[in-house]
Amino acid sequence: MKLPNLLINLKNPIDAFSATPAQIERIRQALPETEILLATGKDRFLELLPRAEYGLVWNFKAAWYQQAPNLKALFTPAAGKDWMEPDPSGQVRTFYGSFHGRIMGESLLSMMLWFSRSLGRSAQDQQQKLWGRNSYSPNQALFGRRVLIIGCGSLGVSCAELLKAFGMQVVGVRRTVMATPPPCIDRMITFDQLAEELSQADHIVLLLPGGPETEGIITAEHFRAMKPGSYLYNLGRGNCYCEADLLHALQQGPLAGAGLDVFAEEPLPASSLLWEQPNLLITPHSSAISREYLDLFVDEFLQRVASL
Secondary structure, eight states, X not given: OOOSEEEEEOOOSSGGXXXXXXXXXHHHHHOTTSEEEXXXXXXXXXXXXXXXXXXXXXXXXXXXXXXXXXXXEEEESOSXXXXXXXXXXXXXXXXXXXXXXXXXXXXXXXXXXXXXTTHHHHHHHHHHTOOOGGGGTTOOOSTTOEEEEESOSHHHHHHHHHHHHTTOEEEEEESSOOSSOOTTOSEEEEGGGHHHHHTTOSEEEEOOOOSGGGTTOBOHHHHHHSXXXXXXXXXXXXXXXXXXXXXXXXHHSSEEEEEXXXXXXXXXXXTOGGGGOTTEEEOOSOTTOOTTHHHHHHHHHHHHHHHO
């Protein structure tokens, strides 16, 4: 497909999420007949917007569509729809990033290994110059354990491929079950079967999107149904459960620990009791941050353009 022009505004407070000159040049080389309109800030972006037919952007407001009469499609690295407001007229298509699984799968695995290999203890022992070998005896390997992936879309499948390579049994949870699940998924179930599966899962992974449909979807009853000694990981959105219910499950059981990358309020307030929980690993919504992030997005963008 030939793009007459392409407006690029990929500036972000996170360095890894801001396009580099080399990445812009790669797009120029791949699309030699396309006029590249490069914006380095909001004012320049809005100035160029009336000319744009296609855009590479992080966010887009509904009011801006009126300023873009020629716009046909937007491409964003974001997987979630938080920052991209839809076109009220329905004429402009939006393509979201679907490449994140390769990075986020490694983040999930690192959380699992933090607990299963007692890496937090290793860091503490090193600081204290302590050779405490016997304290690692309770470690439990990942192979042979059952992992439940709730919100098993393309991101969940990418994570499942990595976990399956470690010998884990993988059960996916979706609104609708695939007719033929990918080989990395041992079984796929719907959400109404979740309570029974929670009692069997050693590791529970939440990859749910944000929005009203997932608000509080994981209830106190779900936490009570979890297997004693299991671990929870959330790399989706922080609105899917009440954090008080999570804290209770960490302090009173059944959870042995949790790895959290997302929270109901971000940044996580200093007053949050989650900071003080010893069996909790906190990362600052960083599970997809990597130097390769926009390289993967450019790969995906160019593939999509070629297939349109």
